Amino acid sequence: MREIAAPREREASSNYINRDLSWLEFNWRVLQEAQDAETPLLERAKFLAIVASNLDEFMSVRVAGIKDQIKAGYIKKDFTGYTPAGLFKRIMKRSAKMVSEQYKSYRDVSRQLAKEGIIFTDYEDLNISQRKAMDIYFHDIVFPVLTPMAVDQSRPFPLVHTQAVYLAVVLMKEGDDPEEEPYFAIVQVPSNLARCIEVPARSNSKKHEFVLLEDLIEHHIKTLFSGYTPISVHGFRLTRNADLTLNEEGAEDLLEEIEKELRRRRWGAPVRLEVQKGIHAYALTQLMDEFEVTDNSIEIDGPLDLSFLMKLAFSLKGYDNLKYKPIEPVYPSELLEVEDIFGKLKQQDVLLYHPYESFDAVTDFVVQAAYDADVLAIKMTLYRVSGNSPLIQALARAAESGKQVTVVVELKARFDEERNIAWARKLEQSGCHVVYGLVGLKTHAKITLVVRQEPDGLRRYVHVGTGNYNDSTAKLYTDIGLFTSDPIIGEDASALFNEVTGYSAPHNWKAFGVAPTVMKDRLFEKIRREAQHAVEGRPARIIAKLNSLSNQEMIDELYEASKAGVKIELIVRGVCCLRPGVEGLSENISVISIVDRFLEHSRIIYFENGGENEMYLSSADWMTRNLTKRIELTCPVFDQDLRKILMRILELSLGDNVKARMLQPNGMYARVINEAPPLRSQFEAMKIKVWKKKSHT
Missing domain, CATH: 3.30.870.10 (Endonuclease Chain A)
Known part of the structure; x- marks a missing residue:
């Protein structure tokens, strides 16, 4: 079991470990899973993708904030003993070493995958029939989507989207003196096309060969620049500041304010520039001058943005031996074959442990509440929801049937803002009361309250969780959920929703x-x-x-x-x-x-x-x-x-x-x-x- 040679120097002599350096240590541990020979091979590829995605978010949020402090001239030390400038240098040193190890691991995993018949290949290594198929794919599917963008005196540098892969193209006009200054252009690698293109199999071969989209474009780059000769084609990728700055006090409509800030995110300040190894000096100068990231650029020895490995690992069929054995979450035994969940919860509390126990029990709880004629009200917090959540449908159904449905939707859940805006609008159209929480505070609590009319009076049923109401991540995250009809917890649950949705004096919390x-x-x-x-x-x-x-x-x-x-x-x-x-x-x-x-x-x-x-x-x-x-x-x-x-x-x-x-x-x-x-x-x-x-x- 191989360990990564992470930097072993001591931290500052503080009694505390710096938060950002501690986070980098966490991502090292994720990388160790990708390097562990005991980890199934396609799972190792997934861990490499997670390392890449983690580092993207870290750069776009945490490092972006540190760079803002440096730009503002902030020199005060934090409680761990670091100034922003000192911390930035330490972070860049460690993250550069991490990326180097990450790509060593990528090359190792790629070699091991090739032995199993999963091959990342170069266009030049394809046979004639395979090349022909790729040429057709390029001309029919890829070429119509591409937009070459020249950069010169009359055409300023175009907008470069955060974390998208681009090609930097250095060109010479046919017939020009090679000593003259070259021409420069960029081409975005379309993010709405498959990054990994499967090549038709060779005759009598069961191997799966893939060409990366950017490599296919590079091979056909001359079709985009007739009359010019490409001198150099290399990938680059820019990470921008992705932290939203909201003026909640002045926003008449928080939903519109967040939509506005999401549009601004496209123009966030450059934070990190990744360039492919061997990039032409002229291209690098153009990029660095435009983005002003001389202190945070990194050369990548391999494909940019390894997050594509996640989709590949999930989509490949017939390689179960290279993945963890699938687990089938069990339905909680206490609720198994129980037709009336509320009747059961009257008798006992129930604990759920995801992903080993199925999130379906939570969905069933909300669905039964939506259809139960005795349920008067459903109140719920939503922080991150899956793409096709049955919970949203159940809440909408409950509101349409006349129940009082209140949903606290957290619009500021980072990188899920657009999805949550969509759900908020759908819920409002169904008649739900949608609340966006309190000014300046994210609503991160995970709680559902069901109020039911019963023969002996009103009774409250509560679900409290440690994780989001997301049926997709509930299969990937370990989380705990508690079902209870305890009256003390129910009373506190009602008070919590009243404080979030209305004006309410601070409650004397008995349980919470x-x-x-x-x-x-x-x-x-x-x-x-x-x-x-x-x-x-x-x-x-x-x-x-x-x-x-x-x-x-x-x-x-x-x-x-x-x-x-x-x-x-x-x-x-x-x-x-x-x-x-x-x-x-x-x-x-x-x-x-x-x-x-x-x-x-x-x-x-x-x-x-x-x-x-x-x-x-x-x-x-x-x-x-x-x-x-x-x-x-x-x-x-x-x-x-x-x-x-x-x-x-x-x-x-x-x-x-x-x-x-x-x-x-x-x-x-x-x-x-x-x-x-x-x-x-x-x-x-x-x-x-x-x-x-x-x-x-």
Whole structure:
């Protein structure tokens, strides 16, 4: 199992690890999955695509923000000890090394795929019949879509779209002196055509050969420039600032304001320029002068934008041996063959663990509510929804049948803004009350409330989740959902929607911890309570499973609890700014990260509480934005059997010695190695039917 030689230098001597450098360490761990020979080959290709997509978002948002600070002359150090300029240099050094490793891995994966009959080939290596087929494809499909764009005194540099692949073409006019200054043009590689074009198979061959679209265009580039001779054709790709800057206070219509900002995103400031290795010096000068990214350009030894590997890996048929074995999510046993979900939830709470248990149970809950004559109202938050969500259809059906349907749609969910605008309009047309949340705050809580008229009065049914109401990502992310008819949780759920949709005085939350008002303080109280238990000799332990931990106040509270003797075990998939294992500061804190087949996404918090343990689900990570700038939710799990299931999930993660990496005091990660039998937590979780049943016996 090969490890990537990530930079091993220590972080600044701060008590904290820098957030952006910690994120780069996370992407290194994703890259390690692509390099792991134990990972199925097409899954390795998918991990390479994920590394590329992750880095794109990081550059377009995080690095873009750092560049804005540098441009504004901001020189103050952050709490981890970095100035924007110093951090930018460190990021670029590490990310350049990461990209180099990424393309080494790409070449290795490509060689291995070729052995399996999946070949990325050059046009020149095709036989005559294959070339003829590709020529026809180019002239019939590709050529009509292409637009060559010359750059000269009369034609200024055209708009270059963010993260699109282009060809930089250096030309000489036929008959001109070769010593004269060449001509320059660019051609966009159409993003609406397949990037990987499958070539007709050779006779008596079962191999699948592919030509990249940009290579096909390059071979036929002369057809776009008659009378000129191409001297050089190389790819380039620009990443622009993609962070939206909204004037919510002055926006009469938030939906229109976001649409306007999405259009502006096309003209965002250049952040990163990727160029193909060997690019002509004249072309590079033209690009650098236009985009002014001399401090953030990178030469790529291979195809630009490896995210195309994701689609290839998903679409290839007949290569199941090169993929993980498909899993069939089980329908939750508690709801199996139950015709009346509400009747069942009257009797007991139900916990769901995705993707091992089917998201269909959540869909069925909303669909039954939509068709149930006794349901008076449905209220729901939507942050990221799939392309063809059955939930949207069910909500629309409920509104059309006369039910009160309120949907809080988060229009500012980054990179899902356009999709959410479309759903918002569809829901409004169906008669739903669509609310866009509160000014300045993203609504990130995941909650559904169903109000039902029953013989003994109104009853509230609630679903609270750690993940989005997205049936597609529910097959790829690990998340927890809770169904309950507990009256205390139901009362808090109603209060939460009233605060978001109307004018309402701060509620005295009985069950929920809600950000940005009380969640952080309540978490601090519980952490301090554990510290007091430790000082007084009572059982004291905290386990928190999160995506990210970067809030300085939260880290300081955990440091204090560690110094008081509290055992703190953190399972943090991504960014972690806490430095564990430092004598006198955090020697009682351990941090592990698990990167595996599924994206670890659930947030679970456990407090030992002197033997009276408490367990919570949350939509929030322990980041400043979650605790202070978003509407987030922490919900207790009251049922003892369900708490046992959650503890089993935490124990599996803590016991993982196959895919877990442990954070070291120097900010780097090392694989967990011990003498225990191999335990791969995500694979062990597939036995959920067995250990879920045991928790009830």
